[in-house]
Amino acid sequence: MTYAWLKGRDHAPKGEDWDRAVEAWQTLNSDEDAVFDAEITLDARFMAPMITYGPSPDLGMAVDSITPHPCSDVESKGLDYMRFTPGRPIMGEKVDVVFIGSCTNGRLNDLRDAARVLLGHKVHKDVRMLVVPGSEQVRREAEKEGLHEIFEKAGAEWRNPGCSMCIAMNGDMAKPGELVVSTSNRNFEGRQGKGARTVLASPATAAASAIWGEVADPRPFMEAPRVA
Amino acid sequence: MPEQFTTLTSKTLVLAQENIDTDQIIPARFLTTTSRHGLGRAAFYDWRYDEAGMARNSDPFAGKDAGEHQILVGGDNFGCGSSREHAPWALSDFGFRVIVSTKIADIFKSNALKNGIIPIEVSAEIHADLVANPGTEVVVDLERCEISRPGVWKQSFEIERFGRRCLLDGVDPLGFLQNCENEIAQFEAART
Numbered sequence: 001m002t003y004a005w006l007k008g009r010d011h012a013p014k015g016e017d018w019d020r021a022v023e024a025w026q027t028l029n030s031d032e033d034a035v036f037d038a039e040i041t042l043d044a045r046f047m048a049p050m051i052t053y054g055p056s057p058d059l060g061m062a063v064d065s066i067t068p069h070p071c072s073d074v075e076s077k078g079l080d081y082m083r084f085t086p087g088r089p090i091m092g093e094k095v096d097v098v099f100i101g102s103c104t105n106g107r108l109n110d111l112r113d114a115a116r117v118l119l120g121h122k123v124h125k126d127v128r129m130l131v132v133p134g135s136e137q138v139r140r141e142a143e144k145e146g147l148h149e150i151f152e153k154a155g156a157e158w159r160n161p162g163c164s165m166c167i168a169m170n171g172d173m174a175k176p177g178e179l180v181v182s183t184s185n186r187n188f189e190g191r192q193g194k195g196a197r198t199v200l201a202s203p204a205t206a207a208a209s210a211i212w213g214e215v216a217d218p219r220p221f222m223e224a225p226r227v228a
Numbered sequence: 229m230p231e232q233f234t235t236l237t238s239k240t241l242v243l244a245q246e247n248i249d250t251d252q253i254i255p256a257r258f259l260t261t262t263s264r265h266g267l268g269r270a271a272f273y274d275w276r277y278d279e280a281g282m283a284r285n286s287d288p289f290a291g292k293d294a295g296e297h298q299i300l301v302g303g304d305n306f307g308c309g310s311s312r313e314h315a316p317w318a319l320s321d322f323g324f325r326v327i328v329s330t331k332i333a334d335i336f337k338s339n340a341l342k343n344g345i346i347p348i349e350v351s352a353e354i355h356a357d358l359v360a361n362p363g364t365e366v367v368v369d370l371e372r373c374e375i376s377r378p379g380v381w382k383q384s385f386e387i388e389r390f391g392r393r394c395l396l397d398g399v400d401p402l403g404f405l406q407n408c409e410n411e412i413a414q415f416e417a418a419r420t
Contacts, residue, residue, distance in 0.1 A: 056247060056249070073245075073246070074246055074247060077245075167256045167259075167310075168256060168257070169256050169257060169259060169260065176279070186251070186309060186310060188249045188251040188252065188309055189251065189252065189274070190251060190252075190255055190274050191251050191256070194255075194274060194279065
């Protein structure tokens with residue numbers, strides 16, 4: 001998978017150099033008898049898209065599940081900050097801002113995922129949605145595929161690459177108390193603006209939430225035909 | 229150039245909350261500066277001041293003289309989150325010289341040491357004692373790599389060696405190199 005992604009990229013080796021590089025990389029596998037601290041097996045068939053319920057990336061749950069009854073200070077303070085009730089779904093919570101992109105989850109395939117969900121739909125009238133490609137290269141490739149048109153037609157803002165609402169330093173920020181569904185990778189208290197409440201989610205979940213105007217499961221939208 | 233550090237005797241200031249991330253230590257909106265001076269006011273800003281910039285009743289630093297409390301005791305996983313050199317800058321400018329926790333996040337730890345703050349990880353028992361006794365006097369001996377509450381306990385700590393050397397000498401890594409100028413010149417001469 002990594003090789004397929006690297007091949008043909010700007011700074012990747014070319015021609016014979018590429019073959020030699022792959023050969024060298026293939027020697028970097030773990031030993032047969034390597035011992036790990038923990039081995040985790042995930043069965044993707046039974047995994048739902050994940051979201052966060054508290055202001056730390058590790059406070060996560062399945063999008064179609066309910067918030068936990070806190071068993072630590074961190075969990076109960078986290079739920080308090082987010083104004084979520086223990087034992088309740090987050091799906092259906094009213095969303096103010098949807099942010100897709102910045103360096104995390106702003107890859108071409110992330111934008112394709114989001115566009116595929118949005119195609120033929122509109123961003124909810126009460127939601128502001130920003131889409132920020134991960135780099136100039138991603139922006140160019142996305143525009144070549146016409147993804148920006150899908151976003152703009154749906155009512156989202158197609159922006160230049162940058163940090164934008166991931167760090168909320170440049171004016172792109174949420175107001176106190178606003179709920180943001182964000183595909184960035186940090187959701188600490190105040191991260192997206194003082195008092196802003198961040199739910200981390202995948203690009204598809206973020207796009208589905210933008211359509212509904214509330215935290216939503218993207219899977220029904222994934223049945224839709226692929227974006228060319 | 230960091231201030232030389234050999235031993236420090238100071239009172240502690242305790243923030244027992246776990247997972248204090250760098251966005252709490254210094255909110256991102258203060259990161260537009262590349263100077264480390266004056267950032268002390270931004271340290272834990274949203275914990276200390278409300279929307280109107282008025283001191284909160286819950287300000288954990290209220291009434292604590294920074295000069296008297298140079299040792300910050302934080303909860304487990306202190307300094308997690310974004311890599312942000314401004315975090316140790318802010319703490320240092322506020323007046324802290326030592327951070328103590330059961331676990332200090334890796335990037336913050338390395339940034340702290342390079343900016344004259346000693347990151348010290350202690351056992352859960354020692355940490356519990358520090359949390360239970362806020363404002364107690366603690367001695368940090370960097371030469372011996374020991375932290376103690378005089379008459380109560382003493383524990384040795386691990387610290388990255390080069391960072392320790394620099395702080396004992398009161399130099400940063402560049403200063404360390406400059407002090408090696410003679411050796412470097414000799415080496416260069418031998419090569420040509």
